[in-house]
Amino acid sequence: MNLFQPFxxxxxxxxxxxxxxxxxLAGAVGVLVVLRRLAFVGxxxxxxVFPGVVIAxxxxxxxxxxxxxFGVLTAVxxxxxxxxxxxxxxxxxxxLLTSFFxxxxxxxxxxxxxxxxxxxxxxxxxxxxxxxxxxxxLAVAAVAALTLAVVHKELVLRAFDPEAAAAMGYRxxxxxxxxxxxxxxxxxxxxxxxxxxxxxxxxxxxxxxARLLADRVGxxxxxxxxxxxxxxxxxxxxxxxxxxxxxxxxxxxATIVVVLVGLFLLAAAAAPLRRRLGRGRVxxxxxxx
Amino acid sequence: MAPDPVLVLQRATVAYERDxxxxxVDGEVAAGQSVALIGPNGAGKxxxxxxxxxxxxxxxxxxxxxxxxxQAARRQVAYVPQAETLDPEFPVxxxxxxxxxxxxxxxxxxxxxxxxxxxxxxxxAEVGLAERASARFGTLSGGQRQRVLLARAIAQEPRLLxxxxxxxxxxxxxxxxxxxxxxxxxxxxxxVVMATHDLGLAHLACDEVCLLNRHQIGFGxxxxxxxxxLLRATYGGQALQLRGDGVIVARP
Numbered sequence: 001m002n003l004f005q006p007f008x009x010x011x012x013x014x015x016x017x018x019x020x021x022x023x024x025l026a027g028a029v030g031v032l033v034v035l036r037r038l039a040f041v042g043x044x045x046x047x048x049v050f051p052g053v054v055i056a057x058x059x060x061x062x063x064x065x066x067x068x069x070f071g072v073l074t075a076v077x078x079x080x081x082x083x084x085x086x087x088x089x090x091x092x093x094x095x096l097l098t099s100f101f102x103x104x105x106x107x108x109x110x111x112x113x114x115x116x117x118x119x120x121x122x123x124x125x126x127x128x129x130x131x132x133x134x135x136x137x138l139a140v141a142a143v144a145a146l147t148l149a150v151v152h153k154e155l156v157l158r159a160f161d162p163e164a165a166a167a168m169g170y171r172x173x174x175x176x177x178x179x180x181x182x183x184x185x186x187x188x189x190x191x192x193x194x195x196x197x198x199x200x201x202x203x204x205x206x207x208x209x210a211r212l213l214a215d216r217v218g219x220x221x222x223x224x225x226x227x228x229x230x231x232x233x234x235x236x237x238x239x240x241x242x243x244x245x246x247x248x249x250x251x252x253x254a255t256i257v258v259v260l261v262g263l264f265l266l267a268a269a270a271a272p273l274r275r276r277l278g279r280g281r282v283x284x285x286x287x288x289x
Numbered sequence: 290m291a292p293d294p295v296l297v298l299q300r301a302t303v304a305y306e307r308d309x310x311x312x313x314v315d316g317e318v319a320a321g322q323s324v325a326l327i328g329p330n331g332a333g334k335x336x337x338x339x340x341x342x343x344x345x346x347x348x349x350x351x352x353x354x355x356x357x358x359x360q361a362a363r364r365q366v367a368y369v370p371q372a373e374t375l376d377p378e379f380p381v382x383x384x385x386x387x388x389x390x391x392x393x394x395x396x397x398x399x400x401x402x403x404x405x406x407x408x409x410x411x412x413x414a415e416v417g418l419a420e421r422a423s424a425r426f427g428t429l430s431g432g433q434r435q436r437v438l439l440a441r442a443i444a445q446e447p448r449l450l451x452x453x454x455x456x457x458x459x460x461x462x463x464x465x466x467x468x469x470x471x472x473x474x475x476x477x478x479x480x481v482v483m484a485t486h487d488l489g490l491a492h493l494a495c496d497e498v499c500l501l502n503r504h505q506i507g508f509g510x511x512x513x514x515x516x517x518x519l520l521r522a523t524y525g526g527q528a529l530q531l532r533g534d535g536v537i538v539a540r541p
Contacts, residue, residue, distance in 0.1 A: 035379070150398050157389050160379050164441075167342045167368035167451075168393050169360075215425050216380050 003233070006240035014134050015126045015193075019232025019256060022190045022202060025141050027228030028148060029186050030207030031221045032179055035159040039204045040090075041078065041180065044097040045187050046196045048074040051104035053121050053191060058107065063121075064136045067191045071184030074100065079177045124195030124253040126236070137189050144185035151178045156217050194253035201257040202228060209260075209267035213274060227267075231260035293356060294319050295449050295480035296341065300350035303333070303340050310336045312504040313350070318497070320448070323471070323481040325491035325511070328501035329524055334484035337501065338451050341482065342368055354449055364393055367447035371454050372434035377427030383437045384422040387412050390444035405444075412440040415473065417466045432463025439470055450474060452483040456490050468494055488515065 007016050033042050049067040056066025074096060081092035108118055129137075158165040158175045166172055183203065190199040206228035207220070214220035235256030242250050296318040303310050311333025318324050326334045339345045341352055343359030354362035367390065387409040388401050395401050401409075413419050416436035418429075426434060435455060442450055450471075456464055471494060475481055485491050491498060491511065498514045500506040500523045507519045 153389075153392060153395075153400065154397070156381075157392060160381060160386070161370065161375055161389070163370050163374075164368055164389070166344055167363065167366070168445075169363040211380070214380055216382065216385070220380050 002241070003237050006237050006244075011127055011129075012236065012240060014129050014131065015236055015252065016233065018126060018129050018134055018137055018193050019236060020229045021138060021141050022186075022193060023206070023228030023230070023232035024225040025144055025228075026186050026190065026199070026202040027206040027210070027224035027226070028221050029144065029182050030203040030205075030228070031210065031217065031224050032152075032155050032159065033183060033203055034207040034211055035156070035217070036179070038179070038183075039200070040093060042183050042187075042203050043200045044078070044093045045071065045074055045180070045183050046200045047097045048100035049184070049187050049191060050121060050196050051100050051107060053196065054104045054108045057117065057121075058111065062136065063192060064133075064140065064188060067188040068140070068184075070100065071188045072181065075177060075180035075184045078180050079173060082176075083173060120195070121191075122195045122197045123251060124191070124193050124198065126193040126252045126256075129192060133192050137192065140185055140189040144182055144189065147178065147182055147185070151175065155179055194256065198253050198257050201260055202231075205257070205260040205264050206231065209264040212267045212271040227260070227263050231263055232256050235259040292320060295322075295355060296482065297353045298341075298350070299352075301337070301340060301347055301352050302349045303336050303345055304348040309348070309503065311340075311501065314499070314501070314505045314508075316497075316499055316505075316508040318449075318480045318482060320478045320480055321475045322497060323475055323483070323495040324497040324499055325495040326482065326484040326499050326501060327486075327488065327491060327515075327523065328506075331503075332501045332523075333503055334501055335453055338368070338453060338482070338484060341449075341451060342366065362449075365448040367442035367445040367450050369435075369438050369442045369450065369452040369455060371457055372431055372438055373458060375426075375434070377434075379426065381426050382423050383418060383426055383429060383433075383440075384409055384413065386426050386437050387440045387444050390441035393445070408446075409440075409444050412443040413437070415443055416440045416470050430460065430463070432459040432467075435459050436463055436466060436470075439467060443470065443474065448479055450479050450481045452481070454484055454486065456485060456487055464490070488520075491515070 007013050033039060049070045052066035052068070052070030053063050056063045077096060078092060081087050081096070082089040111117070154165070154170055155175055155178065158170065158172065162172065165175070186203060187196070187199050190202055194202060207224040209227050210220045210223035214223050235258070236252055238259060239250040239252045239255035242248050294317040298314045298316050301314040302312045314337060326337060328334055336345060340347060341354065341359055343363065352359055355365055388405060390412070391401050391405040391408060395405060410419065410422065413422055416439055418433060418436055418440065421429060421433065426437060429437065439455070455467060459467065471481060483494065496511055497509065498511045499508045500514065500519055502523050506523050507514045
């Protein structure tokens with residue numbers, strides 16, 4: 001299989017840039033999601049942007065703008081509802097996820113030929129990304145990267161030791177809102193390419209794989225970005241090759257997710273091996289002394 | 290004239306939904322002084338510490354840290370949680386944990402600089418862990434982890450240090466090193482407040498004691514306050530009178 005040949009055509013080049021940027025960004029944000037054990041929050045967000053996408057489609061506006069509005073709305077609602085002592089995070093999530101998602105389904109089921117649109121929103125169409133879509137993704141990704149740069153070390157501190165973070169004067173609500181907004185931005189940026197359902201895989205899978213292999217947040221982040229981008233690239237190449245060589249249509253977004261899960265399984269297989277090597281090294285150093 | 294106290298509590302009371310958790314605490318802690326909070330589980334020790342940190346509101350009374358409200362004094366206050374409450378699998382090194390104590394000084398966006406790293410290295414050396422700076426936090430022993438957390442507090446350069454059961458599950462060597470490091474902080478002018486179950490260590494580490502069981506039973510110099518009568522009042526049925534003056538407190 002050739003990893004470069006599929007990207008000779010412009011639409012594949014745009015798709016490649018899109019998945020490389022998304023893979024790296026989702027990987028970096030995913031590290032914080034995995035360290036905070038908030039994968040389910042990410043999953044909820046992927047469903048709650050759905051009505052935003054539908055409304056934007058009905059109004060003939062940018063899907064990304066619709067997703068952005070609902071992503072931010074969810075991040076705010078989630079942070080405020082989740083901190084309410086009698087509601088709690090898990091109930092807030094379940095309420096928001098189901099109510100927003102069904103709102104989206106109700107709205108789109110009123111239009112004609114809605115199953116085709118539904119498929120696009122749920123699973124994306126990375127091969128149809130045009131120049132302006134790409135610029136929008138890049139703009140949202142830039143905002144997310146900037147936000148990440150501002151609050152990264154504080155979010156790691158909150159993940160590690162929330163009591164000490166609060167004692168140092170960091171407000172839990174502010175940091176949680178920042179993280180929820182970050183997740184929302186990634187979901188929004190990825191909506192066009194991989195759809196609302198699959199984006200959670202982009203966030204969680206590379207970070208979870210990196211978690212198995214890395215002992216420092218920095219190394220874990222670098223590895224998650226790398227795995228996310230590599231999964232995007234490989235997934236696109238595979239789906240293209242298979243459809244050209246074997247005349248089998250493989251949905252690009254879903255192929256990317258399958259490749260990512262494959263990388264995760266490789267990491268899971270390599271983790272015990274790495275640990276054994278690490279122990280061997282420590283023993284050798286101890287013996288040398 | 291005596292210098293202004295670091296911590297002043299006046300009839301401090303915390304309640305959750307009208308049930309008082311800790312009531313009517315009065316006392317002063319001066320620079321260089323160390324106070325043990327002593328009482329059974331559920332006595333309100335942790336709640337009192339959270340109130341001094343400004344993390345739970347008082348329902349009545351006042352707490353002043355360095356003459357200000359607790360929230361306004363946080364930059365001068367360091368908190369040391371129990372090491373066992375933290376995830377041992379978290380991917381950070383001992384040095385990175387200590388560096389976290391510098392974050393409020395470093396500020397948003399910026400990363401800790403050379404001066405912060407030096408301060409963190411010095412703090413690790415203070416607790417005898419300079420050699421283990423690059424070890425992953427979770428690979429250290431329980432006592433070593435507790436020392437790393439004290440080093441993080443030292444790196445904050447606090448004027449008031451709050452510790453929650455710092456000697457729980459800590460080996461003898463770590464215990465000694467913690468005591469020495471705490472002594473050095475106090476010599477440098479920091480005030481120390483620690484919740485502890487261990488009356489023996491309270492004697493070693495502190496000169497004052499605050500006896501709590503949902504309300505204040507006594508506050509004063511450890512020699513005159515840690516009496517059989519007051520201990521029995523604090524622990525109720527869990528205290529056993531020995532012949533003479535001795536009292537044994539049975540842990541729940």
